[in-house]
Amino acid sequence: MRIAIVGAGLAGTMLAWRLHQLSPGLNVTVHTLPSSGGDATAASGGLVRGFEPDGPSAGVAAESLAELYADPELRETAGYTEIGSVYVLEPGAEIADPLKVVDAWLPGSATVLDRFALHRLGLRRLPPGTVGVQESRAGYLSPARLRDGVLARLSAPVLRTPVTAVGPGAALTLADGRHVRYDAVVLAAGAWTPRLLNGSGGPGLSGPGLSGPGLSGPGLSGPGLSGPGVGSSGSGAGALRTKRIQYTICLSGLPRIGSFVDETSGLYGRPLSPEIMLLGVPTTGWDVDPDRVGVDTTVIAVLRETVRQRFGEAVTPVRSVAAADCYTDPAGLILRAAGPGLFTFTGGSGGAAKAVLAASRQAAAALLDAARD
Incomplete structure:
Protein backbone atom coordinates (compact mmCIF):
# COMPACT_ATOMS: atom_id res chain seq x y z
CA MET A 1 0.00 0.00 0.00
CA ARG A 2 1.43 3.38 -1.05
CA ILE A 3 0.17 6.49 0.73
CA ALA A 4 1.12 10.09 -0.09
CA ILE A 5 0.70 13.00 2.29
CA VAL A 6 0.79 16.40 0.63
CA GLY A 7 2.04 18.99 3.08
CA ALA A 8 4.96 18.87 5.50
CA GLY A 9 3.38 21.10 8.13
CA LEU A 10 2.37 19.94 11.58
CA ALA A 11 -0.77 18.06 10.47
CA GLY A 12 0.89 16.18 7.60
CA THR A 13 4.01 15.32 9.57
CA MET A 14 2.05 14.03 12.56
CA LEU A 15 -0.20 11.94 10.30
CA ALA A 16 2.83 10.32 8.66
CA TRP A 17 4.29 9.57 12.09
CA ARG A 18 1.04 8.02 13.31
CA LEU A 19 0.76 5.85 10.20
CA HIS A 20 4.21 4.42 10.90
CA GLN A 21 3.33 3.86 14.55
CA LEU A 22 0.19 1.93 13.60
CA SER A 23 1.70 0.10 10.62
CA PRO A 24 5.53 -0.07 10.74
CA GLY A 25 7.04 -0.43 7.30
CA LEU A 26 4.07 1.19 5.54
CA ASN A 27 5.07 2.96 2.32
CA VAL A 28 4.38 6.62 3.15
CA THR A 29 5.78 9.60 1.23
CA VAL A 30 5.50 13.21 2.37
CA HIS A 31 5.39 15.85 -0.37
CA THR A 32 6.06 19.56 0.04
CA LEU A 33 4.14 22.43 -1.57
CA PRO A 34 5.11 25.15 -4.08
CA SER A 35 4.35 27.88 -1.55
CA SER A 36 6.01 31.20 -0.85
CA GLY A 37 3.49 32.43 1.70
CA GLY A 38 3.53 32.32 5.48
CA ASP A 39 3.70 28.91 7.09
CA ALA A 40 0.79 28.51 9.55
CA THR A 41 2.82 25.93 11.48
CA ALA A 42 5.66 28.39 11.99
CA ALA A 43 3.29 31.29 12.71
CA SER A 44 1.08 29.50 15.23
CA GLY A 45 1.09 30.69 18.83
CA GLY A 46 0.77 27.05 19.90
CA LEU A 47 -1.81 27.46 22.69
CA VAL A 48 -2.75 24.09 24.18
CA ARG A 49 -5.39 23.30 26.78
CA GLY A 50 -7.92 20.60 27.49
CA PHE A 51 -11.11 22.67 27.59
CA GLU A 52 -13.14 23.45 24.50
CA PRO A 53 -16.82 24.57 24.54
CA ASP A 54 -18.09 21.35 22.92
CA GLY A 55 -17.50 17.81 24.10
CA PRO A 56 -15.93 16.29 20.94
CA SER A 57 -13.42 19.14 20.56
CA ALA A 58 -12.61 18.95 24.27
CA GLY A 59 -12.05 15.22 23.83
CA VAL A 60 -9.27 15.53 21.24
CA ALA A 61 -7.72 18.55 22.96
CA ALA A 62 -7.66 16.94 26.41
CA GLU A 63 -6.42 13.61 25.05
CA SER A 64 -3.62 15.41 23.20
CA LEU A 65 -2.56 17.32 26.28
CA ALA A 66 -2.67 14.15 28.40
CA GLU A 67 -0.33 12.47 25.90
CA LEU A 68 2.11 15.36 26.23
CA TYR A 69 2.17 14.95 30.00
CA ALA A 70 2.64 11.20 29.70
CA ASP A 71 5.61 11.44 27.30
CA PRO A 72 8.59 13.53 28.52
CA GLU A 73 10.45 13.05 25.22
CA LEU A 74 7.47 14.31 23.20
CA ARG A 75 7.09 17.22 25.61
CA GLU A 76 10.73 18.15 25.08
CA THR A 77 10.43 17.81 21.31
CA ALA A 78 7.42 20.13 21.30
CA GLY A 79 9.02 22.66 23.64
CA TYR A 80 5.96 22.51 25.87
CA THR A 81 5.72 25.10 28.65
CA GLY A 139 0.22 26.20 28.30
CA TYR A 140 1.85 26.35 24.89
CA LEU A 141 4.14 24.43 22.59
CA SER A 142 6.09 25.22 19.44
CA PRO A 143 4.27 23.67 16.44
CA ALA A 144 7.33 24.25 14.23
CA ARG A 145 9.66 22.60 16.73
CA LEU A 146 7.30 19.63 17.08
CA ARG A 147 7.01 19.33 13.29
CA ASP A 148 10.77 19.49 12.78
CA GLY A 149 11.43 16.99 15.58
CA VAL A 150 8.93 14.48 14.19
CA LEU A 151 10.26 14.94 10.64
CA ALA A 152 13.72 14.05 11.92
CA ARG A 153 12.35 10.78 13.33
CA LEU A 154 10.36 9.80 10.25
CA SER A 155 11.54 6.96 8.10
CA ALA A 156 9.20 8.23 5.38
CA PRO A 157 10.93 10.07 2.53
CA VAL A 158 10.15 13.78 2.21
CA LEU A 159 10.10 14.81 -1.44
CA ARG A 160 11.12 18.44 -1.86
CA THR A 161 9.85 18.55 -5.46
CA PRO A 162 6.55 20.36 -4.85
CA VAL A 163 3.13 19.05 -5.81
CA THR A 164 1.41 21.23 -8.40
CA ALA A 165 -1.79 19.25 -9.11
CA VAL A 166 -3.90 16.46 -7.64
CA GLY A 167 -5.92 13.80 -9.42
CA PRO A 168 -7.60 12.19 -11.02
CA GLY A 169 -8.05 10.01 -7.97
CA ALA A 170 -4.98 9.21 -5.90
CA ALA A 171 -2.46 10.76 -8.29
CA LEU A 172 -0.10 13.72 -8.04
CA THR A 173 1.67 15.92 -10.55
CA LEU A 174 5.03 17.28 -9.39
CA ALA A 175 6.74 20.53 -10.35
CA ASP A 176 9.29 18.65 -12.46
CA GLY A 177 6.50 17.18 -14.61
CA ARG A 178 6.41 13.72 -13.07
CA HIS A 179 3.08 12.01 -12.47
CA VAL A 180 2.96 9.70 -9.46
CA ARG A 181 0.08 7.38 -8.56
CA TYR A 182 -0.66 6.11 -5.05
CA ASP A 183 -3.26 3.95 -3.38
CA ALA A 184 -4.31 6.92 -1.23
CA VAL A 185 -3.48 10.63 -1.20
CA VAL A 186 -4.09 12.85 1.82
CA LEU A 187 -4.04 16.62 1.39
CA ALA A 188 -2.69 18.01 4.66
CA ALA A 189 -1.84 21.23 2.88
CA GLY A 190 -3.56 23.70 5.19
CA ALA A 191 -4.48 26.90 3.39
CA TRP A 192 -3.28 25.47 0.05
CA THR A 193 -5.79 22.59 0.20
CA PRO A 194 -8.71 24.38 -1.54
CA ARG A 195 -6.41 25.47 -4.39
CA LEU A 196 -5.14 21.92 -4.93
CA LEU A 197 -8.66 20.52 -4.86
CA ASN A 198 -10.03 23.10 -7.28
CA GLY A 199 -7.28 22.31 -9.75
CA SER A 200 -7.28 18.55 -9.26
CA GLY A 201 -9.12 17.70 -12.44
CA GLY A 202 -10.68 14.82 -10.57
CA PRO A 203 -14.25 13.94 -9.67
CA GLY A 204 -14.67 16.91 -7.35
CA LEU A 205 -15.23 16.74 -3.65
CA SER A 206 -18.48 14.88 -3.38
CA GLY A 207 -17.07 11.55 -4.57
CA PRO A 208 -18.74 8.25 -3.80
CA GLY A 209 -19.48 7.44 -0.19
CA LEU A 210 -17.05 5.23 1.64
CA SER A 211 -17.95 2.45 4.01
CA GLY A 212 -16.21 0.33 6.57
CA PRO A 213 -14.83 0.73 10.08
CA GLY A 214 -13.23 4.00 11.01
CA LEU A 215 -15.45 6.19 8.84
CA SER A 216 -18.33 8.49 9.70
CA GLY A 217 -20.82 10.79 8.04
CA PRO A 218 -23.55 10.29 5.43
CA GLY A 219 -22.75 7.11 3.55
CA LEU A 220 -20.01 6.29 6.05
CA SER A 221 -19.92 4.48 9.35
CA GLY A 222 -17.77 4.53 12.46
CA PRO A 223 -15.66 7.27 14.14
CA GLY A 224 -12.67 9.03 12.67
CA LEU A 225 -13.50 10.13 9.12
CA SER A 226 -16.01 12.72 8.03
CA GLY A 227 -17.87 12.71 4.72
CA PRO A 228 -19.27 12.97 2.17
CA GLY A 229 -16.59 15.06 0.49
CA VAL A 230 -15.68 18.60 1.33
CA GLY A 231 -16.46 21.57 -0.87
CA SER A 232 -13.81 24.14 -1.71
CA SER A 233 -15.94 26.93 -3.14
CA GLY A 234 -16.38 28.66 0.19
CA SER A 235 -20.08 27.91 0.38
CA GLY A 236 -22.13 25.26 2.08
CA ALA A 237 -21.63 23.19 5.17
CA GLY A 238 -18.23 21.61 5.36
CA ALA A 239 -16.66 23.95 2.77
CA LEU A 240 -12.93 24.54 3.09
CA THR A 328 -14.26 24.64 7.82
CA ASP A 329 -17.63 24.56 9.55
CA PRO A 330 -17.93 22.57 11.67
CA ALA A 331 -14.33 23.09 12.68
CA GLY A 332 -12.03 20.23 13.45
CA LEU A 333 -8.83 18.59 12.29
CA ILE A 334 -10.48 15.50 10.81
CA LEU A 335 -9.77 13.14 7.92
CA ARG A 336 -12.40 13.81 5.27
CA ALA A 337 -13.21 11.90 2.10
CA ALA A 338 -12.78 13.98 -1.06
CA GLY A 339 -13.09 11.36 -3.82
CA PRO A 340 -11.83 7.87 -4.70
CA GLY A 341 -8.54 7.43 -2.87
CA LEU A 342 -8.41 11.15 -2.03
CA PHE A 343 -8.72 12.64 1.46
CA THR A 344 -8.14 15.92 3.26
CA PHE A 345 -6.67 16.35 6.73
CA THR A 346 -7.11 20.02 7.51
CA GLY A 347 -9.85 22.38 8.61
CA GLY A 348 -8.44 22.80 12.08
CA SER A 349 -9.64 26.41 11.92
CA GLY A 350 -6.55 27.95 13.41
CA GLY A 351 -6.34 25.74 16.49
CA ALA A 352 -4.87 22.47 15.28
CA ALA A 353 -1.86 22.58 17.63
CA LYS A 354 -3.87 21.68 20.71
CA ALA A 355 -5.65 18.75 19.02
CA VAL A 356 -3.10 17.38 16.58
CA LEU A 357 -1.76 14.52 18.71
CA ALA A 358 -5.12 12.79 19.16
CA ALA A 359 -6.54 13.92 15.82
CA SER A 360 -3.59 12.51 13.87
CA ARG A 361 -3.89 9.15 15.64
CA GLN A 362 -7.61 8.95 14.84
CA ALA A 363 -7.03 10.01 11.24
CA ALA A 364 -4.28 7.43 10.71
CA ALA A 365 -6.50 4.63 12.02
CA ALA A 366 -9.40 5.77 9.81
CA LEU A 367 -7.16 6.03 6.74
CA LEU A 368 -5.77 2.52 7.21
CA ASP A 369 -9.27 1.13 7.68
CA ALA A 370 -10.46 2.89 4.52
CA ALA A 371 -7.45 1.75 2.47
CA ARG A 372 -7.87 -1.87 3.56
CA ASP A 373 -11.48 -1.83 2.42
Whole structure:
Protein backbone atom coordinates (compact mmCIF):
# COMPACT_ATOMS: atom_id res chain seq x y z
CA MET A 1 0.00 0.00 0.00
CA ARG A 2 1.43 3.38 -1.05
CA ILE A 3 0.17 6.49 0.73
CA ALA A 4 1.12 10.09 -0.09
CA ILE A 5 0.70 13.00 2.29
CA VAL A 6 0.79 16.40 0.63
CA GLY A 7 2.04 18.99 3.08
CA ALA A 8 4.96 18.87 5.50
CA GLY A 9 3.38 21.10 8.13
CA LEU A 10 2.37 19.94 11.58
CA ALA A 11 -0.77 18.06 10.47
CA GLY A 12 0.89 16.18 7.60
CA THR A 13 4.01 15.32 9.57
CA MET A 14 2.05 14.03 12.56
CA LEU A 15 -0.20 11.94 10.30
CA ALA A 16 2.83 10.32 8.66
CA TRP A 17 4.29 9.57 12.09
CA ARG A 18 1.04 8.02 13.31
CA LEU A 19 0.76 5.85 10.20
CA HIS A 20 4.21 4.42 10.90
CA GLN A 21 3.33 3.86 14.55
CA LEU A 22 0.19 1.93 13.60
CA SER A 23 1.70 0.10 10.62
CA PRO A 24 5.53 -0.07 10.74
CA GLY A 25 7.04 -0.43 7.30
CA LEU A 26 4.07 1.19 5.54
CA ASN A 27 5.07 2.96 2.32
CA VAL A 28 4.38 6.62 3.15
CA THR A 29 5.78 9.60 1.23
CA VAL A 30 5.50 13.21 2.37
CA HIS A 31 5.39 15.85 -0.37
CA THR A 32 6.06 19.56 0.04
CA LEU A 33 4.14 22.43 -1.57
CA PRO A 34 5.11 25.15 -4.08
CA SER A 35 4.35 27.88 -1.55
CA SER A 36 6.01 31.20 -0.85
CA GLY A 37 3.49 32.43 1.70
CA GLY A 38 3.53 32.32 5.48
CA ASP A 39 3.70 28.91 7.09
CA ALA A 40 0.79 28.51 9.55
CA THR A 41 2.82 25.93 11.48
CA ALA A 42 5.66 28.39 11.99
CA ALA A 43 3.29 31.29 12.71
CA SER A 44 1.08 29.50 15.23
CA GLY A 45 1.09 30.69 18.83
CA GLY A 46 0.77 27.05 19.90
CA LEU A 47 -1.81 27.46 22.69
CA VAL A 48 -2.75 24.09 24.18
CA ARG A 49 -5.39 23.30 26.78
CA GLY A 50 -7.92 20.60 27.49
CA PHE A 51 -11.11 22.67 27.59
CA GLU A 52 -13.14 23.45 24.50
CA PRO A 53 -16.82 24.57 24.54
CA ASP A 54 -18.09 21.35 22.92
CA GLY A 55 -17.50 17.81 24.10
CA PRO A 56 -15.93 16.29 20.94
CA SER A 57 -13.42 19.14 20.56
CA ALA A 58 -12.61 18.95 24.27
CA GLY A 59 -12.05 15.22 23.83
CA VAL A 60 -9.27 15.53 21.24
CA ALA A 61 -7.72 18.55 22.96
CA ALA A 62 -7.66 16.94 26.41
CA GLU A 63 -6.42 13.61 25.05
CA SER A 64 -3.62 15.41 23.20
CA LEU A 65 -2.56 17.32 26.28
CA ALA A 66 -2.67 14.15 28.40
CA GLU A 67 -0.33 12.47 25.90
CA LEU A 68 2.11 15.36 26.23
CA TYR A 69 2.17 14.95 30.00
CA ALA A 70 2.64 11.20 29.70
CA ASP A 71 5.61 11.44 27.30
CA PRO A 72 8.59 13.53 28.52
CA GLU A 73 10.45 13.05 25.22
CA LEU A 74 7.47 14.31 23.20
CA ARG A 75 7.09 17.22 25.61
CA GLU A 76 10.73 18.15 25.08
CA THR A 77 10.43 17.81 21.31
CA ALA A 78 7.42 20.13 21.30
CA GLY A 79 9.02 22.66 23.64
CA TYR A 80 5.96 22.51 25.87
CA THR A 81 5.72 25.10 28.65
CA GLU A 82 3.03 24.95 31.32
CA ILE A 83 1.65 28.39 32.21
CA GLY A 84 -2.04 27.62 32.80
CA SER A 85 -4.98 29.00 30.87
CA VAL A 86 -8.28 30.81 31.25
CA TYR A 87 -11.16 30.32 28.80
CA VAL A 88 -13.95 32.92 29.10
CA LEU A 89 -17.29 31.79 27.68
CA GLU A 90 -20.37 33.60 26.46
CA PRO A 91 -23.09 33.94 29.14
CA GLY A 92 -25.35 30.90 29.27
CA ALA A 93 -22.81 28.51 27.76
CA GLU A 94 -23.32 24.85 28.70
CA ILE A 95 -20.02 23.55 30.00
CA ALA A 96 -20.90 20.45 32.03
CA ASP A 97 -20.10 17.90 29.31
CA PRO A 98 -16.74 19.36 28.19
CA LEU A 99 -15.71 19.75 31.83
CA LYS A 100 -16.37 16.04 32.40
CA VAL A 101 -14.20 15.23 29.40
CA VAL A 102 -11.32 17.39 30.65
CA ASP A 103 -11.56 15.93 34.15
CA ALA A 104 -11.44 12.40 32.74
CA TRP A 105 -8.16 13.08 30.90
CA LEU A 106 -6.64 15.68 33.24
CA PRO A 107 -8.09 15.15 36.71
CA GLY A 108 -8.19 18.26 38.86
CA SER A 109 -6.90 20.59 36.15
CA ALA A 110 -10.07 22.57 35.43
CA THR A 111 -11.86 25.02 37.76
CA VAL A 112 -14.97 27.08 36.98
CA LEU A 113 -14.68 30.82 37.67
CA ASP A 114 -17.56 33.26 37.95
CA ARG A 115 -17.52 36.80 36.63
CA PHE A 116 -16.14 38.20 39.89
CA ALA A 117 -13.26 35.73 39.98
CA LEU A 118 -12.46 36.64 36.37
CA HIS A 119 -12.48 40.31 37.34
CA ARG A 120 -9.91 39.58 40.06
CA LEU A 121 -7.69 38.11 37.33
CA GLY A 122 -7.85 41.45 35.49
CA LEU A 123 -10.70 40.85 33.02
CA ARG A 124 -13.08 43.83 33.10
CA ARG A 125 -16.49 44.79 31.68
CA LEU A 126 -17.58 41.19 31.22
CA PRO A 127 -21.28 40.65 30.48
CA PRO A 128 -23.47 39.53 33.40
CA GLY A 129 -23.54 35.75 33.73
CA THR A 130 -20.11 35.26 32.22
CA VAL A 131 -18.18 32.24 33.46
CA GLY A 132 -14.69 30.99 32.72
CA VAL A 133 -12.71 27.78 32.96
CA GLN A 134 -9.25 27.98 34.44
CA GLU A 135 -6.84 25.11 33.80
CA SER A 136 -3.64 24.52 35.71
CA ARG A 137 -2.35 21.91 33.26
CA ALA A 138 -2.25 23.99 30.11
CA GLY A 139 0.22 26.20 28.30
CA TYR A 140 1.85 26.35 24.89
CA LEU A 141 4.14 24.43 22.59
CA SER A 142 6.09 25.22 19.44
CA PRO A 143 4.27 23.67 16.44
CA ALA A 144 7.33 24.25 14.23
CA ARG A 145 9.66 22.60 16.73
CA LEU A 146 7.30 19.63 17.08
CA ARG A 147 7.01 19.33 13.29
CA ASP A 148 10.77 19.49 12.78
CA GLY A 149 11.43 16.99 15.58
CA VAL A 150 8.93 14.48 14.19
CA LEU A 151 10.26 14.94 10.64
CA ALA A 152 13.72 14.05 11.92
CA ARG A 153 12.35 10.78 13.33
CA LEU A 154 10.36 9.80 10.25
CA SER A 155 11.54 6.96 8.10
CA ALA A 156 9.20 8.23 5.38
CA PRO A 157 10.93 10.07 2.53
CA VAL A 158 10.15 13.78 2.21
CA LEU A 159 10.10 14.81 -1.44
CA ARG A 160 11.12 18.44 -1.86
CA THR A 161 9.85 18.55 -5.46
CA PRO A 162 6.55 20.36 -4.85
CA VAL A 163 3.13 19.05 -5.81
CA THR A 164 1.41 21.23 -8.40
CA ALA A 165 -1.79 19.25 -9.11
CA VAL A 166 -3.90 16.46 -7.64
CA GLY A 167 -5.92 13.80 -9.42
CA PRO A 168 -7.60 12.19 -11.02
CA GLY A 169 -8.05 10.01 -7.97
CA ALA A 170 -4.98 9.21 -5.90
CA ALA A 171 -2.46 10.76 -8.29
CA LEU A 172 -0.10 13.72 -8.04
CA THR A 173 1.67 15.92 -10.55
CA LEU A 174 5.03 17.28 -9.39
CA ALA A 175 6.74 20.53 -10.35
CA ASP A 176 9.29 18.65 -12.46
CA GLY A 177 6.50 17.18 -14.61
CA ARG A 178 6.41 13.72 -13.07
CA HIS A 179 3.08 12.01 -12.47
CA VAL A 180 2.96 9.70 -9.46
CA ARG A 181 0.08 7.38 -8.56
CA TYR A 182 -0.66 6.11 -5.05
CA ASP A 183 -3.26 3.95 -3.38
CA ALA A 184 -4.31 6.92 -1.23
CA VAL A 185 -3.48 10.63 -1.20
CA VAL A 186 -4.09 12.85 1.82
CA LEU A 187 -4.04 16.62 1.39
CA ALA A 188 -2.69 18.01 4.66
CA ALA A 189 -1.84 21.23 2.88
CA GLY A 190 -3.56 23.70 5.19
CA ALA A 191 -4.48 26.90 3.39
CA TRP A 192 -3.28 25.47 0.05
CA THR A 193 -5.79 22.59 0.20
CA PRO A 194 -8.71 24.38 -1.54
CA ARG A 195 -6.41 25.47 -4.39
CA LEU A 196 -5.14 21.92 -4.93
CA LEU A 197 -8.66 20.52 -4.86
CA ASN A 198 -10.03 23.10 -7.28
CA GLY A 199 -7.28 22.31 -9.75
CA SER A 200 -7.28 18.55 -9.26
CA GLY A 201 -9.12 17.70 -12.44
CA GLY A 202 -10.68 14.82 -10.57
CA PRO A 203 -14.25 13.94 -9.67
CA GLY A 204 -14.67 16.91 -7.35
CA LEU A 205 -15.23 16.74 -3.65
CA SER A 206 -18.48 14.88 -3.38
CA GLY A 207 -17.07 11.55 -4.57
CA PRO A 208 -18.74 8.25 -3.80
CA GLY A 209 -19.48 7.44 -0.19
CA LEU A 210 -17.05 5.23 1.64
CA SER A 211 -17.95 2.45 4.01
CA GLY A 212 -16.21 0.33 6.57
CA PRO A 213 -14.83 0.73 10.08
CA GLY A 214 -13.23 4.00 11.01
CA LEU A 215 -15.45 6.19 8.84
CA SER A 216 -18.33 8.49 9.70
CA GLY A 217 -20.82 10.79 8.04
CA PRO A 218 -23.55 10.29 5.43
CA GLY A 219 -22.75 7.11 3.55
CA LEU A 220 -20.01 6.29 6.05
CA SER A 221 -19.92 4.48 9.35
CA GLY A 222 -17.77 4.53 12.46
CA PRO A 223 -15.66 7.27 14.14
CA GLY A 224 -12.67 9.03 12.67
CA LEU A 225 -13.50 10.13 9.12
CA SER A 226 -16.01 12.72 8.03
CA GLY A 227 -17.87 12.71 4.72
CA PRO A 228 -19.27 12.97 2.17
CA GLY A 229 -16.59 15.06 0.49
CA VAL A 230 -15.68 18.60 1.33
CA GLY A 231 -16.46 21.57 -0.87
CA SER A 232 -13.81 24.14 -1.71
CA SER A 233 -15.94 26.93 -3.14
CA GLY A 234 -16.38 28.66 0.19
CA SER A 235 -20.08 27.91 0.38
CA GLY A 236 -22.13 25.26 2.08
CA ALA A 237 -21.63 23.19 5.17
CA GLY A 238 -18.23 21.61 5.36
CA ALA A 239 -16.66 23.95 2.77
CA LEU A 240 -12.93 24.54 3.09
CA ARG A 241 -11.97 28.20 3.04
CA THR A 242 -8.79 30.14 3.61
CA LYS A 243 -8.61 32.87 6.24
CA ARG A 244 -5.96 35.25 7.47
CA ILE A 245 -4.67 34.55 10.95
CA GLN A 246 -2.87 37.41 12.61
CA TYR A 247 -1.48 38.24 16.02
CA THR A 248 0.67 41.03 17.39
CA ILE A 249 3.63 40.99 19.78
CA CYS A 250 3.05 43.81 22.25
CA LEU A 251 4.78 45.53 25.12
CA SER A 252 2.25 45.40 27.93
CA GLY A 253 1.63 45.39 31.62
CA LEU A 254 -1.31 42.99 31.44
CA PRO A 255 -1.95 40.70 34.41
CA ARG A 256 -0.18 37.35 34.37
CA ILE A 257 -3.09 34.97 33.82
CA GLY A 258 -1.30 32.51 31.56
CA SER A 259 -2.75 31.90 28.13
CA PHE A 260 -6.33 33.05 27.66
CA VAL A 261 -9.23 33.08 25.25
CA ASP A 262 -12.14 35.49 25.73
CA GLU A 263 -15.18 34.49 23.66
CA THR A 264 -17.06 37.63 24.71
CA SER A 265 -14.60 39.88 22.87
CA GLY A 266 -12.61 37.50 20.65
CA LEU A 267 -9.36 38.47 22.37
CA TYR A 268 -6.74 35.79 23.00
CA GLY A 269 -3.11 35.73 24.02
CA ARG A 270 -0.25 34.41 26.07
CA PRO A 271 2.83 35.91 27.73
CA LEU A 272 6.17 35.69 25.96
CA SER A 273 8.05 37.34 28.83
CA PRO A 274 7.12 39.45 31.86
CA GLU A 275 6.81 42.56 29.64
CA ILE A 276 5.79 41.07 26.30
CA MET A 277 2.49 39.48 25.24
CA LEU A 278 1.32 37.71 22.11
CA LEU A 279 -2.20 39.07 21.50
CA GLY A 280 -4.78 38.56 18.79
CA VAL A 281 -8.39 39.06 17.77
CA PRO A 282 -10.40 37.34 15.00
CA THR A 283 -9.88 38.64 11.48
CA THR A 284 -12.36 38.99 8.64
CA GLY A 285 -9.85 38.16 5.91
CA TRP A 286 -11.66 35.27 4.23
CA ASP A 287 -10.56 33.55 0.99
CA VAL A 288 -7.09 35.07 1.06
CA ASP A 289 -4.32 33.91 -1.23
CA PRO A 290 -2.00 31.91 1.06
CA ASP A 291 1.00 33.03 -1.01
CA ARG A 292 0.15 36.72 -0.52
CA VAL A 293 -0.90 37.23 3.07
CA GLY A 294 0.00 40.61 4.51
CA VAL A 295 -0.57 42.23 7.87
CA ASP A 296 -3.92 44.03 8.17
CA THR A 297 -3.29 47.23 10.13
CA THR A 298 -7.00 47.69 10.90
CA VAL A 299 -6.86 44.47 12.93
CA ILE A 300 -4.09 45.99 15.06
CA ALA A 301 -6.29 48.98 15.84
CA VAL A 302 -9.18 46.69 16.82
CA LEU A 303 -6.80 44.68 18.99
CA ARG A 304 -5.57 47.72 20.91
CA GLU A 305 -9.11 48.91 21.61
CA THR A 306 -10.27 45.43 22.64
CA VAL A 307 -7.38 45.12 25.10
CA ARG A 308 -8.23 48.54 26.54
CA GLN A 309 -11.88 47.56 26.96
CA ARG A 310 -11.22 44.16 28.49
CA PHE A 311 -8.16 44.86 30.66
CA GLY A 312 -8.20 48.64 31.08
CA GLU A 313 -4.61 48.78 29.84
CA ALA A 314 -2.81 50.18 26.82
CA VAL A 315 -0.41 48.02 24.82
CA THR A 316 2.33 49.01 22.41
CA PRO A 317 2.48 46.90 19.22
CA VAL A 318 5.99 45.80 18.31
CA ARG A 319 5.53 43.31 15.48
CA SER A 320 2.61 41.56 13.79
CA VAL A 321 2.61 38.09 12.24
CA ALA A 322 0.18 37.09 9.49
CA ALA A 323 -0.37 33.77 7.73
CA ALA A 324 -3.26 31.83 6.22
CA ASP A 325 -4.99 28.74 7.53
CA CYS A 326 -7.78 26.49 6.33
CA TYR A 327 -11.15 26.77 8.01
CA THR A 328 -14.26 24.64 7.82
CA ASP A 329 -17.63 24.56 9.55
CA PRO A 330 -17.93 22.57 11.67
CA ALA A 331 -14.33 23.09 12.68
CA GLY A 332 -12.03 20.23 13.45
CA LEU A 333 -8.83 18.59 12.29
CA ILE A 334 -10.48 15.50 10.81
CA LEU A 335 -9.77 13.14 7.92
CA ARG A 336 -12.40 13.81 5.27
CA ALA A 337 -13.21 11.90 2.10
CA ALA A 338 -12.78 13.98 -1.06
CA GLY A 339 -13.09 11.36 -3.82
CA PRO A 340 -11.83 7.87 -4.70
CA GLY A 341 -8.54 7.43 -2.87
CA LEU A 342 -8.41 11.15 -2.03
CA PHE A 343 -8.72 12.64 1.46
CA THR A 344 -8.14 15.92 3.26
CA PHE A 345 -6.67 16.35 6.73
CA THR A 346 -7.11 20.02 7.51
CA GLY A 347 -9.85 22.38 8.61
CA GLY A 348 -8.44 22.80 12.08
CA SER A 349 -9.64 26.41 11.92
CA GLY A 350 -6.55 27.95 13.41
CA GLY A 351 -6.34 25.74 16.49
CA ALA A 352 -4.87 22.47 15.28
CA ALA A 353 -1.86 22.58 17.63
CA LYS A 354 -3.87 21.68 20.71
CA ALA A 355 -5.65 18.75 19.02
CA VAL A 356 -3.10 17.38 16.58
CA LEU A 357 -1.76 14.52 18.71
CA ALA A 358 -5.12 12.79 19.16
CA ALA A 359 -6.54 13.92 15.82
CA SER A 360 -3.59 12.51 13.87
CA ARG A 361 -3.89 9.15 15.64
CA GLN A 362 -7.61 8.95 14.84
CA ALA A 363 -7.03 10.01 11.24
CA ALA A 364 -4.28 7.43 10.71
CA ALA A 365 -6.50 4.63 12.02
CA ALA A 366 -9.40 5.77 9.81
CA LEU A 367 -7.16 6.03 6.74
CA LEU A 368 -5.77 2.52 7.21
CA ASP A 369 -9.27 1.13 7.68
CA ALA A 370 -10.46 2.89 4.52
CA ALA A 371 -7.45 1.75 2.47
CA ARG A 372 -7.87 -1.87 3.56
CA ASP A 373 -11.48 -1.83 2.42
